[in-house]
Amino acid sequence: MAVETSKDSKDSKKEAMPPGMVMGPDGKPCKICTSSATFRKWTQLAAKQEKQSSSYPAGGAGATAAAVGAAAVAATIPTPTDNEGAAWKRPDDCPPDVEQLGRATWTFLHTTAAYYPERPTPVQRSNMLSLLRSLPILYPCSWCASHLEENIKDHPPDVSGRLALSRWLCERHNDVNERLGKPRFDCAKTDERWKDGPADGSCD
Ligand SMILES: Cc1cc2nc3c(=O)[nH]c(=O)nc-3n(C[C@H](O)[C@H](O)[C@H](O)COP(=O)(O)OP(=O)(O)OC[C@H]3O[C@@H](n4cnc5c(N)ncnc54)[C@H](O)[C@@H]3O)c2cc1C
Structure with a gap:
């Protein structure tokens, strides 16, 4: 089975992934194949991209609501440079990585x-x-x-x-x-x- 990591990929979209992110057989980021720290970085990145795109809503109440929701989520996720981010500890009862x-x-x-x-x-x-x-x-x-x-x-x-x-x-x-x-x-x-x-x- 061919498996790519973000390091191997030539695809520009996948190059935006954090190093160590593993793509699953479906071509999407594979959560259970990746460390929780790497997956969290990707989640933050995706949320940030959503937040940026929400500044330019494509139109439609649903799209706008989704963008606003993503922006709200992004705002609550500490980045690695935040003090809160540095202190973040993954709860013990999270799904395994x-x-x-x-x-x-x-x-x-x-x-x-x-x-x-x-x-x-x-x-x-x-x-x-x-x-x-x-x-x-x-x-x-x-x-x-x-x-x-x-x-x-x-x-x-x-x-x-x-x-x-x-x-x-x-x-x-x-x-x-x-x-x-x-x-x-x-x-x-x-x-x-x-x-x-x-x-x-x-x-x-
Ligand atoms: C079948 C299988 C395949 C895996 N493949 C991958 C993979 O492709 N990529 C990936 O990122 N992770 C893979 N993992 C997970 C990886 O092996 C580690 O479990 C994970 O990185 C956590 O590592 P660790 O350093 O905490 O200790 P682990 O490697 O999980 O080891 C746990 C404990 O086992 C003991 N130990 C270490 N080596 C041995 C040994 N040879 N014999 C007996 N005891 C030992 C040590 O005391 C160690 O603390 C795989 C796990 C399994 C079960």
């Missing part, structure tokens, strides 16, 4: 792998394979899903047992880390991170 969704998904997957049986039954293997193979189809961040699909083609899931699965998953996560410019995780520490906690007992 790409980072929150990623952390929650990795937590679920690594923990599930950490508690997967040493010797899984054929049914357990089959269920685990279904879970992993469904991710590239169902994961809501479309560009994450398409990268994962390619990655899984090159590295088929190893569901033969707990350690093999944890290792496989750690490597897939490291592939994403590498692509995002993050440090690789030491896969020897997977159990410590996701099951046992550190030997000093600080997590107990």
Whole structure:
């Protein structure tokens, strides 16, 4: 699946997007593929553009009302240069962005792998394979899903047992880390991170 970020795009409209904005398969900004900070910048930009266009209403009561509404919204959104903008904190109960969704998904997957049986039954293997193979189809961040699909083609899931699965998953996560410019995780520490906690007992 081809996915563009605003950085890649040659289209002048898309070049007006903040860096890091990801376009979805429908060609529109993809909220769940983008960090909330980047998406907020785009929302501000769009609201500002609406506000500017509201100075020159195209005519019609509906159009004018919409423009006035957009201008009112724009006026309430702090810009990054506002003091209020600098202090703005996203409420905890907002919908997830790409980072929150990623952390929650990795937590679920690594923990599930950490508690997967040493010797899984054929049914357990089959269920685990279904879970992993469904991710590239169902994961809501479309560009994450398409990268994962390619990655899984090159590295088929190893569901033969707990350690093999944890290792496989750690490597897939490291592939994403590498692509995002993050440090690789030491896969020897997977159990410590996701099951046992550190030997000093600080997590107990
Ligand atoms: C399948 C999938 C694909 C994704 N693809 C993209 C993408 O294409 N683009 C994008 O912007 N984001 C993507 N994400 C989200 C991204 O991986 C991160 O979750 C997100 O950027 C938040 O990163 P983080 O630094 O908070 O920690 P995360 O990467 O979410 O990691 C959470 C915790 O896991 C531990 N950890 C880190 N690496 C490993 C590892 N290799 N093995 C075991 N434990 C580890 C660390 O303790 C870390 O704090 C994807 C997420 C998933 C689940």
